[in-house]
Amino acid sequence: MAKNSFLILHPKDNLAVALENLKQGQVIEHGEQSLTLLDNVKLKHKFALCDFPKDAIMTQYGVPVGRALMDIKTGQAITVENTEHSSDDMCNWMPGYQAPPTDASHFEGQSFKGYHRKDGQVGTRNNWLVIPLVFCENNNLMTLREVFNRELGFTDHSSYQTELRQLTELYKNGASVDDILNSAETSTSTAKSSNNLFPNVDGLKFLFHNMGCGGTNEDSQVLAKLLAGYIKHPNTAGVTVLSLGCQKTQMGLLESYMEQLEVTGKPIYFHEQQKIGTEKELISQAIKSTFAGLIQANQNERSDAPLSKLVIGVECGASDGFSGISSNPAIGQVSDLIVKLGGAAVLSEFPELFGVEKEMIMRCKDENTANTFIDLMRKYEARAEADGTSMSTNPSPGNIKDGLITDAMKSAGAAKKGGTAVIQDVQDYPGYIKQTGLNLLNTPGNDVESCTALAGAGCNLILFSTGLGTPTGNPVTPVIKVSSNSTVAVKMPDIIDFDTGCIISGEKSLEETGQNLLQHCIDVASGTTLSKSEKLGQDDFIPWKRGTSL
Structure with missing residues (x-):
């Protein structure tokens, strides 16, 4: 069995992630354990490392992410048919959280070229x-x-106008519908x-x-x-x-x-x-x-500005089963580096913190900050329930198809974008960021609504993790698209700015990738590099009406 055919993310986990398509009957070696796969397990999906009786809790990233709907055997694939959402309950804040140390020495003294406001x-x-x-x-x-x-x-858009002009000439010269549809592409510019x-x-x-x-x-x-x-x-x-x-x-x-x-x-x-x-x-x-x-x-x-003047919003959209392993943790590395350097990072998308509230609560700097977060989460869920739904329904068909079959699985990976720093402030929508360090901003999981809110909160860069690919941008703030896998980076090079598939392949460490991503952010902040969404003119702006939006 290939060494990198599967991955276990935390010592407490009883699920493994397939790093390639695995076949029924294949033998998986994990430490002293040897198990035989009972099903085909698709790339990015999970399989059981132990027997789960009905109602047993499944763990990934060291936290609960699902509940067995039926008896599940060791080596069986985890699916929407045999698993439902489950997570830790909210808790009361307690002091004592210590963020792991972050080495930002490589970036100390660096600057970016920015526009200084009064x-x-x-x-x-x-x-x-x-x-x-x-x-x-x-x-x-x-x-x-x-x-x-x-x-x-x-x-x-001159190249597109040229293409339309050429099609017009073809039609005038008697071209059929099939001739038009099969004509050679002429437009490649943005x-x-x-x-x-x-x-x-x-x-x-x-x-x-x-x-x-x-x-x-x-x-x-x-x-x-x-x-x-x-x-x-x-x-x-x-x-x-x-x-x-x-x-x-x-x-x-x-x-x-x-x-x-x-x-x-x-x-x-x-x-x-x-x-x-x-x-x-x-x-x-x-x-x-x-x-x-x-x-x-x-x-x-x-003119030159210290990196402490960067306010980086972190976002994810069109996520897949690798997002929580590569692109989100790499963005989390940037978040921690920016916080260490005196800047601000902003984690949003409250429906995608549903299931990891306990972690967020314990990372808050004090009880008042934690209670603000708890209150906003409870109101959000109550509003969803009043509309006949739940935040647990957040995963999209694309998420589920690519391995994120419960909201807790999605949330546990999504939260990695916020790194490990202490949470300094929690803002309701549409708040404006006042604190350096890590901030939480209450927004929907909807990509454009959340990016619209992040920009409105003062983020001067947005890092956007994606596993399936999305063109989302913003009219004011550069949106840097970070792919979780190299396949989508190669397939959609016009929208992907930075590829973290090297983490999945083992070619580069998470730490090295995070540092490279921050350097890319500095280049974009300085205007020496444009984000792909800017090149495409992708100026998405959708304010959130405070109804249910997951």
Whole structure:
């Protein structure tokens, strides 16, 4: 049997993970134990290391991750048919947690090239934002985006336009439907920026959304607070704000949250359509103010900043059975290094902490912080139950297909993104990060909603673990996609920034991979490297309506 055909993650575990497709009848040697597989076990899936009577608890990462729905024999595959979610109950906080030591000596004294803001924050990008207070203004945003991109080239889709033009010519010359479908591909470029007039401006970003009116007062307040976070964000140079005038999310509400966040030193231009009159005049004024804003933003230049100015959000999406073994722990290494260097890391996705609450509680710095986390988790689960569901239903079909068959399995691996540091603060959505060190932010597990919240909380980089591949990005913050396996990195090179499959193959250690990933983060923060999502122009922005979203 190949030495690396399976993996046991913790001495307490009674499940093993297949590192390759294993065949029924194969003999597995584990220490002094020899067992015969009773089923085929697919890559990334688990098999039993012992007999499980019905209702017995299964353990992975040293914590409960499932309960046997029937008797399961040693060597049998773990499936949705024979296993259900199970986890440790919540507990009361107790003092005594000590984070393991982190050696950050390799990065001490290093810096990145960033944009220094008047409030002391440092941006990794220099963006001008155009924000609607209500969805009624989305059409005007579309007009502004088309006008500015066509004239200034912040986004380049010229190769796709060339391809469409060639297809048009084929059709004019009598090509059939099959001829069109089978024609040679001509477009390989991405939507990278080609702005030359304002070289110090990294992006002109338009935050389309479907909120601002017609919802609850809470929805309006949440949107205003989130947008205030985007305006305060260190990657934001200034903002053009469009309003209809009669909507629930009033400019005064936005201004009140900006005051709470102490937003200062940034040009902000406000345009209200019902006061201005015609759409033509509104757009004319918005073009002038946005162009004037770009001139001001272009006056900013990058200069050296300590790594303590990095605020790194950690996220996962389209996870697989390797995510908790390679990409998530590698991101956790970066989290611990940044904390050690005096920066901040932010772990979100509360449905993906469901099942590992005990670990999170015991890592909190004090009882008040732990109680805040407990209260938010209980409210989240209560809201889900009121809607007839549970956070245990979080795993998607893709997760299950690739080995994450219970929410506790998914959560135990997802939590690895937060490393091992002490939790300094817990924030409800849409909070803004105030503390250095490791922070928790209450968000859904939904990738885009969570990334939207992380950026709104002030994260100037986001590390995003994926096992299956996803193009998710953000308009303000670079999103660095980290693959759990080399197969998806090779198959989807246009969206994967960093491959941690070397951990699975044994080519590199977790520690070395984590250090390499942090160095990549420094390059992206400095603007010498663009994230793949930036190259694709993937500007996903979906505010969370505070209903059930897993």
